């Protein structure tokens with residue numbers, strides 16, 4: 636190839652919209668889709684959860700789980716980006732088990748969309764509260780505005796076990812959290828680790844398994860100082876600390892609830908009020 640044709644080829648590549656292989660159907664397409672590396676045909680098949688039916692766990696369908704269990708938990712609510720269907724199972728599987736990094740941005744942006752909806756929901760609630768207050772108090776006369784924009788303070792990924800980390804080479808929740816953290820400018824701290832509750836799960840009773848799960852996570856001792864240091868830098872130290880636990884899939888919620896407990900205890904130890912919510916990619 637002559638120099639000129641080489642140059643023309645490069646110029647062509649720069650000018651033409653790149654052909655990308657869709658992560659869902661595998662076909663090449665010109666990128667005009669709203670999602671990175673997904674063709675516009677497949678983008679419309681993503682099962683977004685626009686408005687959750689269950690306001691506790693963010694489920695898109697009627698939810699007996701949350702009405703049945705009365706167990707107290709520090710977790711206020713979960714929101715998920717999408718329903719866990721066949722397409723999502725395949726995408727998450729490719730991402731998680733084959734370590735395909737091309738998926739990180741796509742899935743991270745999906746999580747970011749869920750964050751946007753949670754934020755909007757919290758801001759609407761705040762507006763409703765303010766309207767109620769206006770009728771009853773002098774707040775409106777005093778020009779009290781409160782907080783118009785809702786914002787989380789900290790992201791905490793659900794940890795994977797040391798063995799999984801060696802096997803996969805990465806923590807999928809932490810990577811998703813990293814995308815969200817970059818999009819929104821919210822710091823992420825990996826405060827939790829998995830404790831070692833080994834032994835054959837199959838020999839255990841349901842109660843034993845539940846109790847194991849309850850103690851499956853703890854604060855990483857090495858992170859305590861970093862957390863305390865970070866607390867000092869908060870702009871609004873009197874507001875409750877808003878923590879979002881990040882994970883890929885929400886099934887029964889027992890993992891997320893088990894993560895919420897040590898976080899609540901840590902906040903108690905540090906003397907700060909805390910609001911713990913979770914954001915997950917898919918709700919099964």
Ligand SMILES: [Zn+2]
Nearest residue numbers: 657660674677
């Ligand atoms: Zn496609």
Ligand SMILES: [Zn+2]
Nearest residue numbers: 689692698701
């Ligand atoms: Zn629910």
